[in-house]
Amino acid sequence: xxxxxxxxxxxxxxxCQGCRVACQMQNGLAPDQVYIRFRFHEQGSYPKxxxxxxxxxxxxxxxxxxxxxxxxxxxxxxxxxxxxFDGAKCSGCGYCAEACPFxxxxxxxxxxxxxxxxxxxxxxxxxxxxxxxxxxxxxxxGSADEMLQKxxxxxxxxxxxxxxxxxxxxxxxxxxxxxxxxxxxxxxYGLPTAPELPVSLGVxxxxxxxxxxxxMAGTLLLAGLGFxxxxxxxxxxxxxxxxxxxx
Numbered sequence: 001x002x003x004x005x006x007x008x009x010x011x012x013x014x015x016c017q018g019c020r021v022a023c024q025m026q027n028g029l030a031p032d033q034v035y036i037r038f039r040f041h042e043q044g045s046y047p048k049x050x051x052x053x054x055x056x057x058x059x060x061x062x063x064x065x066x067x068x069x070x071x072x073x074x075x076x077x078x079x080x081x082x083x084x085f086d087g088a089k090c091s092g093c094g095y096c097a098e099a100c101p102f103x104x105x106x107x108x109x110x111x112x113x114x115x116x117x118x119x120x121x122x123x124x125x126x127x128x129x130x131x132x133x134x135x136x137x138x139x140x141x142g143s144a145d146e147m148l149q150k151x152x153x154x155x156x157x158x159x160x161x162x163x164x165x166x167x168x169x170x171x172x173x174x175x176x177x178x179x180x181x182x183x184x185x186x187x188x189y190g191l192p193t194a195p196e197l198p199v200s201l202g203v204x205x206x207x208x209x210x211x212x213x214x215x216m217a218g219t220l221l222l223a224g225l226g227f228x229x230x231x232x233x234x235x236x237x238x239x240x241x242x243x244x245x246x247x
Contacts, residue, residue, distance in 0.1 A: 003081035004122065005144040006131060007151055008055060009181040010189070011158055011165075012138035015040075015053050019130035019139065023057075026129035027116060033108070035115045036130065039190050054189040055138075057130075058083055058104055058115035062174030065197050066096035066105065066114075074112070081144065081177050082117035101173060101195035144177060151179050158183060172196035 020036040027035065039054040060083045066075045067083065074089035075096055092110035097103070105114040118128035126132075127141040140147060151167045158165035158181070168180035172195050186193050 001079040001123075003144040003177070004141065005081075005147040005177040005179055006060070006128065007140040007142075007147040007179050007181070009138045009140075009151075009154055010053055010055065011154070011162075011181060011183050012136050013053050013055055014136045014138075015055075016135060018133045018135060019055070022129040022133035023115075026118060026121075033113055035113060041188055041190060043184075043188065050184075052184060052188050054191070056102070056104060058117070058178065059102055059173075060115075060117065060177035061101075062177065063197060065099040065101065065173070065201055068197075068201055069095040069099045071095065075114075078117060078119055078123050080117075080122050082119075082122055083115070083177075084117040084119045085112070085114050087111055087116075099198065099201065101192060101197070147179050151181050154181050170195050 015038055017038070020034055020038075023029070023035050024031075024033070029035070036055065036057045039056060041052040041054065043050045043052070060081070062081070064075070064077070064083050067077065070076075071093060072089045072091050074086050074091075076084055076086075078084050090112050092107055092112065094107045094112070096112055096114065097105040097107055105112050107113070118126075118130075122128055122141075131139040131141040140150065142150075148167070148169070151169075155165045155167050162183040164182075164184045166182050166185070168182050168186055168191060169176045170192075180189075180191075182189060182191075
């Protein structure tokens with residue numbers, strides 16, 4: 001399947017919260033659980049005040065740090081190149097939240113709160129719930145190449161009034177499959193200018209994580225041996241008790 005992407009044009013977003021509500025309904029989330037959060041940034045002083053809206057959710061990094069550190073396989077890539085999440089496999093370790101260059105995942109009640117990529121929809125040729133609900137046309141979904149071209153065309157138009165307008169899909173994480181259209185620099189929206197994967201990530205994946213899995217396996221093995229020994233002792237005591245009673 002061709003790699004897909006979500007285009008997020010912040011110059012069109014009205015902050016109606018429709019995408020957030022659609023996401024909650026699609027994923028069966030409680031009112032206090034969200035995968036989409038909005039942040040507001042103001043510049044200047046009255047009467048020259050510029051207001052910027054940032055819509056924050058998983059950026060679906062091509063080289064996703066969260067996938068590399070997840071010890072249970074709860075975070076993974078789909079055929080569309082979007083990042084998916086299986087909450088049933090999540091252990092609540094919080095490693096994905098610590099590794100994310102954009103500080104997107106949150107951990108509450110021993111589970112990560114993060115975008116699932118609407119796997120049941122996107123893997124079957126449909127748009128994510130948030131995109132399908134957007135009334136302002138700020139969200140689009142399609143092939144990654146098409147979305148990038150659309151973003152670049154939009155930025156070219158915005159530059160006439162906003163010289164710092166730009167496409168945000170940072171190369172430090174291999175590019176993202178949530179492509180932003182910004183009217184100003186990333187820092188205005190609270191985004192890192194040049195995010196990169198942590199250098200220690202390779203050490204984590206090649207050494208620390210396998211060691212952790214080995215330790216977990218060892219713990220399970222010891223627990224299993226403990227059960228066998230306890231069971232054997234119980235049966236022996238039961239047998240000896242029965243023998244004494246017969247005597």
